[in-house]
Amino acid sequence: MGKKYVIGVDYGTESGRVLLVEVSSGKEVATNVTAYKHGVMDETLPGGTPLDADWALQHPGDYLDVLSESVPAVLEKADVSSDDVIGLGIDFTASTILPLDRKREALCFQEKWENEPHSYVKLWKHHAAQPEADDFTEVAEERGETFLKRYGGKISSEWMFPKILQILREAPKVFEEADLFMEACDWLTSRLTGSLHRSSNTTGYKAFWNKKEGYPSSEFFTAVDSRLEDILETKMRGDVLSIGEKAGELTGEMAQVLGLKPGIAIAVGIIDAHAGVPAAGAVRPGQMVMAMGTSTCHMLITDKDQPITGVCGSVEDGIIPGYISFETGQVAVGDSFAWYVDQAVPGYVKKEAEKAGLNVHQLLERKAAAYQPGQTGLIALDWWNGNRSVLVDSQLSGAIIGLTLATKPEEIYRALIESTAFGTKKIIESFVHGGVAVDEIFAVGGLPERNRLLMQIYADVTNREIKVADSSQTTALGAAMYGAVAAGSKAGGYDSIFDAAQHMARVKEETYKPIPEHVKIYEELYSYYLEVHNFFGQEKKSLMHGLKKLKK
Template identity: 35%
Template sequence: MAPTYLIGLDFGTDSARGVLVDAATGAQEAYHVHPYRHGVVTGRLGPTPLPPGFALQVPADYVEAAEAILRAIGAGREVAAIGLDFTASSPLPARVDGTALADTRPDEPHAQVKLWKHAAQAEAERLSTMGGAHLANFGGKLSGEWLLAKAAEMAGEAPALWAETARFIEAGDWLVWQLTGREARSLDFAAYKAQYLGTYPDTGIPGLAGRLTPPQPVGTAAGRLTDAWSARTGILGAPVVAVAVIDSHVVLPAIGATAPGTFVGALGTSAAFLLLDAETRPLPSGLEGAAFGAVLPDLWCAEAGQAAFGDVLMWFVRAFPRGATIAESFDAYTEEARRLGPGAGGLVALDWFSGNRVPLADANLTGLLLGLGLQTTAAEIYRALVEGLCFGTRAILDLALAAGVPVGRVVMTSGLAHRNTFLVQVLADVLGRPVEVPDVENPTALGAALHGAVAAGVVPDFTAAAERYGARSASLYTPDPGAAVLYEGLYGEYRRLAADDTLRTAMRALKRARR
């Protein structure tokens, strides 16, 4: 009897990737990456100059990537289920039949996907001042990265295009629509990025309610892969396609994090943190938001994040290379920084290079490096940037602990957690806690496959999916007591800088001047 497979599709910032999993053994049999043809669109869209801060993507790139990956890993194979995850919030306007407006308006910025790193900050601040019950679990404020702010931006700046829009939809939900021929929104996206709580909030955005549809819980079937997509990709059978999931959320079953008291970090270009809790409690002050049953059934999940994480280190090694390639530069800086002690060179960095998500929700803040002198070395700067990122993570965890949320495990996953062991050790030292990095390949794409498995009934629930297909072991990073003591003082200086209103005012002014 021929084996049956699961497919997980992970749509990231620069590329999409897919993994093929044997449904019987759990072995990952194939993996494929496909870069987006247009990448992240900034500066100019065709002949159209883009305003500062615009970060767009082209919806057709997602379709191209999905087809290429499904064909590469699925052709000729019997597939039971497909799951997929996406960056968020990355919404786009579409017609009532699912056609993206970008297909017919390729030079219109507001017709494209507003990528997660595109921040409609002015609209977020305006909507936040209006208040409303939908903000109760979101600290009383919206983020400029979320769907409501981006919808308001489009409606205000491109009213003619908004009038053509029948659906304003997350890119992940839109791609599920393309694969199945059915619109099936995810409760995960709706709860965290559109503040859905039984209904979508009334924020006064003209006609928004008619452009949104009720969502379905994660782990449910959106539909089956259409015959047309089966023919395009060579996939056999009629696989169930699960509703989409936010990329940082989808990893939980793959890394065995399905129980309360777990603090999970997905460390990529940005960092997202999830705090699983069995109890109903007020949102810890400063965290981004919380919802019940949207990430995993029957659990609360509070969310937070750092708007730039790996992006900060990538900026540095590109601006100040130490090798012929990016990889060589990373290796050189990491090894030199590893030999230095905590706070080498007397430097402290604020990690707000793409603004601050927690606790300030302000995309207009900027990074800071304090303590530079004529003796400062490049490796000391690199180490300070790593430490600043870890301080930002600790600030998030401290908010949860201060609110009385029990945290028994700290689990880190995704690209940087697996590639940069130096960074994870610094993180353990800064947190003063053991940090687990589950030993599992392609955890995000695997997590997407496991959502497909639940949706198709291959396994009964996410706990069973984790036990059958998830990580079997983890690398454990334990804090160095001496380093942890030194970091207490440095972290105090980080907190002092982060709380300085004068610094924040200067950051905003300098960012306006740069425009």
């Protein structure tokens, strides 16, 4: 048998990436990126219809373009025959949902709905469903719903059912017209296979589903809104398949579009950050993976099924089959650095960067690295897009404490980096206090590849060695690995994700180790962070909530 290949399709916030991977070694053979033509729609629809604050929509046609453009492109770049491609896996941002008609087409494709915001994809960072999320939480608390403990005791506006409820309340005609609501990940898998399935990963983390109990009862949904009484049997149809299984086989119609052979295995879809777990080889308990990019998702595998404060999902067979997989996260990490560079850095810094032949991030990293821990005199809160863990409160906002007339841009940049590291330390403490060990830390994504200062600060703040995946495309690699498992060993793939990880996952030899003298100072700085964190996030959260309300 000659060389066999699998394809990983990674759907991000601004673009989709297709990666062609050699099955036997995990070698990344070719990649191609397709930018979304419509991008993130947070101000207007394509036709000019204005959007309210906290909205974030996308056009599903952009997702189909990724498949039709980038899949043929990687085959051409690598000069690989479609005969040698045995499987395909998809990862996607989540919860990213869309309403579908009876043909499983997006409602926004229809002319009658093209100017209706609720007919489009609601992106993961669509936060306008916070009142609905609060209502779900309140009803679950009043009824003593046991599922709530799996999500840290609080339901996020980012998840599936709050977004569906917002559609029901604000655009009931769209709700009525929708035959199905699906995660974009599961929708695309359905498009490729022609079958209707949902992923244990997407439904478990974003739609309250549990392997043993299924979804919450219809009585619960009715208590939230009587019009949701039969939503599980109607608009949430579709059996749930475990991560690591085959969702189906590529149809002839879609094979022609993608330039692949019909009948190849299509894996059950997975959330983008979660795909980085097997790609880093972190398939055993105690191994935490930080998927670091515009936001950070922390994932931890364990055999202990117990509640942890601030966890955004505790799902059996959620990421690695046979284990409980925890997820927590920080909503703005790279986004917060980008906000500062794009909106607040003085012009002279940009000129200095241009003169030095660097981008602004590189210049600020270089300048910030000259400071010792504590030397800036600043503490920042990493809540520039709300707090996902451990407070689960999208109405919180960012802050920088200690600014003076002498504060320099690079000092603010360093404080922003440190704030994200402190947020991660708070999450780790939550796990450890809950009795779940965090023995190893792996970092995946674009940020660990680009920013050495950031990784060293994380090692110093967490007082843990950090290993970095040997790929800047780990989510696409992880999706491809699940494609190899879906294909199975008889087709040239693997029979389990553990086998796939053994042969395809890669970690760099160089690691980031804590510097003892830095660790000591950061422990003091972290105590200050906790004071500010508890004050604005718990004791006086009404202050930030009030400002958000006035802004709206």
